[in-house]
Amino acid sequence: MVGRGSLAAVAASALLLSGGNLAFAHDEIPSSDTALVEVYVNSEADVDALVSAGFDLAEYKRVEADGKIVVNIDADPGERSELRAKGFTIGRTVEDAAHREAVAAERDATREQDQVAKDLARNGVPAGGAKIDGRRAVPLPGETVIQRANRFTNYAGTFLYVEAHNKATTARRAVVNNRNVVVNDGPVQALSFSTDAGATYGDAVTMNIFNDGDVTPPVYMYHRHLIRLTAAQAAVPAGQLKVRVASASGAADEFPVTEWLGETLPPHVANYQQGFFNRYQDPTENRAQLDQLAAEFPELVTPVNLPHLSVGYQRKAQTVLGAWAGAGTTQNPLVPFTNQTGNLTAAEGARAIILTSKDWGHQGGNGISARLTAPTTADQALRVTVAGRAIVVSLATNAQGAVVSTAKDVVDAINANAAATALVTASTYRGNAGAGIPRTGETLTLRDYLNAPSHVQKGPFQQRVYRIGKHRDGSKVGVFLYCQQHAREWTTGLTCVETAERLVRNYGLDARTKELLDNVEVFVLANVNPDGAHYSMYDFNSQRRNMSNHCAPNTFQDPLARNAWGVDLNRNNGEYSRLDGYAGADSSCVSDVFSGNSEYSEPEIQNEKWVVDEFENIKFANNIHSYGGYFMWAPGAYKNDGNRTTAPAPNIGIEKYFFEAGEQILARIKEHRNTVILPERTGPIADVLYSAAGNSADDQWYRKGIISYSFETGADRFLSTSEGTTQQATGFQPCFSGLGTGGQTGTCNSNMINEGRDQAMEFASGNFGMVESAYDYAKDTTAPKTSIEFSAKQTMGEPINFRFNWDDEAAVIYYTTDGSTPTLSSRTYEAQRARGIGEVLTISALGVHDVKWMAVDIKGNQSPVQSQRLLIAADQEDGTVGGSVPATLALNVDGGSFGQFIPGVAQTYTAESTATVISTAGNATLTVADQSANKPGHLVNGAFSLAQPLQGLGVIKTWDAPVSNDRVTVTLSQAIGRDEPLRTGAYSKTLTYTLSTTQP
Structure with a gap:
């Protein structure tokens, strides 16, 4: 903000402003009734003069298409009149006094809400006020319900994560109006929580609202908060620790704290082998390493060629003739095309001729040259000549000797020349009419702009899945581990390779590994997206997609757009896809979430689909991505229909299984270097991340019933000091070792040294945990145990609340309340809401109610039917x-x-x-x-x-x-x-x- 000048300084100023062509001095003290308005001026000199005159200019400026400069000035009515009198145009009001008063009032009201909620969370609801739901046996869900309270310890300290839902809260929607005005729409309910360290509740903190802003309008999901515990709180056993969450309305809930990732894991042997890489590797190197593993251990590994070759690490050779690339600025001047990406200016786009080789670059397209020349004589015809692999175009001139050939003329001439069309195809720039006169003089060489070293094969890639196990005949439960669907996620391919190496090389050393491979078959596909991964590693680090170019002719077919081609393979599946109306994927061929023109259009996804269809024993799968440290499952997509309608959510018993199996997997991740995947980043993709229409986990779960997870490696690094704890993102390609060449320190800070290596190592441990989960599944022959909890066995007319509990393992509970025997078609016990706890059921009719239930675990083991009689009787008093x-x-x-x-x-x-x-x-x-x-x-x-x-x-x-x-x-x-x-x-x-x- 440029501040107002002092009165004395302003009174001494005499300026000439071009906006009004009059000299004036602004020497008024502004009133309190100011408003932030747009003011149109003609030049930078006007801006400087307004500042010198003492007007309060905000730190904002833009230039309109007509050259007018727009600034924002905080001005009262008198100042606005003064500006108009000098010839300046006043545009939109960005903020007026009423808006500011409303914002301030909202601030004060929210502050009061926060304080009330904190007081209630710390001290409890006073006598005579609203009851805290947790004080009643099997209470009905209140306005505020705690969904989870987890404590965990990692390398940075001990932390508490609390998540609660408040029925009175609605999403806060930020709407940008007229470029600058922010309107807050919808009430926000303040929630606070405090922690009982075994004696009394401590200070309360205000919880953060988690809104899903990827839908319109945004949807309130829940409140959540992560804090570092004090030493005293961390010392209290988790079973004795409680949290209380309270709303300013007086609604409150209490909840016990559970230990996150507290499972004890079977240890590895002392000489357990791990660490089978020393740098980032490309897909060619990954495949070679796994081929070698299979050759060395044929009794444990079988490589299987997948039926579809990839599109390939290959491109046609191209160049841009007749136009210069760049923005025409000092920092980005116009220069002949060499290897730039982006866009041409409008003027240059009209001049451009795009040449594309008929052959792939590596098969003859590279090295073709082209040149435009301008004759020095009048009345020359447009001519195309070809000598070997050199194309020369001589432009036409008129009677005055001026060049008259347009870009479109040149395109037509080249495409009409048989010798030229044997080498190239010509087109205008992205469907441009090509009315501009091309630039001449430069000889340009067509290239495919692919820079991978010689060991990387140009052309289609043969993908292989590696079957690992003592019994590779489909008789054992299968686990499908697949990595690097997204090219720029470099740690993921290493994760799959490291997993395979550990399983195979420790088979004869580690009893636990032998037990797993004797009873589980593991399928490893290290690089789902080999072409895109090669491109990311050697050409364009940010490449996410594969190298298929589905852009229509006359659109983005020029080499400037080459970094925007490709299909997002994790949007190309068929279940709950973009074509089914689900959000999170795009139809634009240059979008990073382009789903392709049809479901399963890409050979890489056809291969992935073939694996799970061909090998029917696959019951578990893990799609490994980066970064952020997530552990997720279905549903992974929702519709942007105003209601955020997701793909069908699994029953709470199934979701409990995902969480319980995940505990073992996440505990294995933690064992490498004490990394904890956060509870808030564990759960359905659609609830903890965003909508990803057409993702692989959904396709496998809904189409095949496969227990399909998605990893995101690269958990945030926690940085804890005496002043607090912060989280630092790792990125797609974190430093592998932290050292540069020659032993010199590289660009990694001290928190990221060895980060790339450690991520691959710890998530390979997570894959080991998934194989353990599959083993547990294979050996599970025990029916689940469940029980019922009720508010009363008999009442005199009062309703009875009840809920079910899982006593040993997750399961789907089927029940009836009319005494009939439950079947697999009976009503199922469900969650209160997404990520919520189990529902509370109520019976209120007079008489005897025989509640009967049975449970079926994810393996299909079914418990006997259990029964509980509940009686709502009449009041027996005489009257x-x-x-x-x-x-x-x-x-x-x-x-x-x-x-x-x-x-x-x-x-x-x-x-x-x-x-x-x-x-x-x-x-x-x-x-x-x-x-x-x-x-x-x-x-x-x-x-x-x-x-x-x-x-x-x-x-x-x-x-x-x-x-x-x-x-x-x-x-x-x-x-x-x-x-x-x-x-x-x-x-x-x-x-x-x-x-x-x-x-x-």
């Missing part, structure tokens, strides 16, 4: 209506009999009884239930029971008014199958008939 009629619920029951059961005959028997009902209540319900502990719901004969349940139990009849001597027929039925054994004697069961009411 009167009008002082004369006693409250009466009278019930008289006549019994019934099924008669004689006949063995060996399939038959359904019935028995009828009569219940006589008298009720003076406003409503009444008659139920029949079996409350015995011996085979509930079944007729019994001593220790024996009938196989099929007794039918007809439950609610028999309801009344919504008083009733007298109403006779109700109760019909019970018992089915007995032809092959069901029957024991001699009487089968019976005492049933409980209950008449209840909620309106005595």
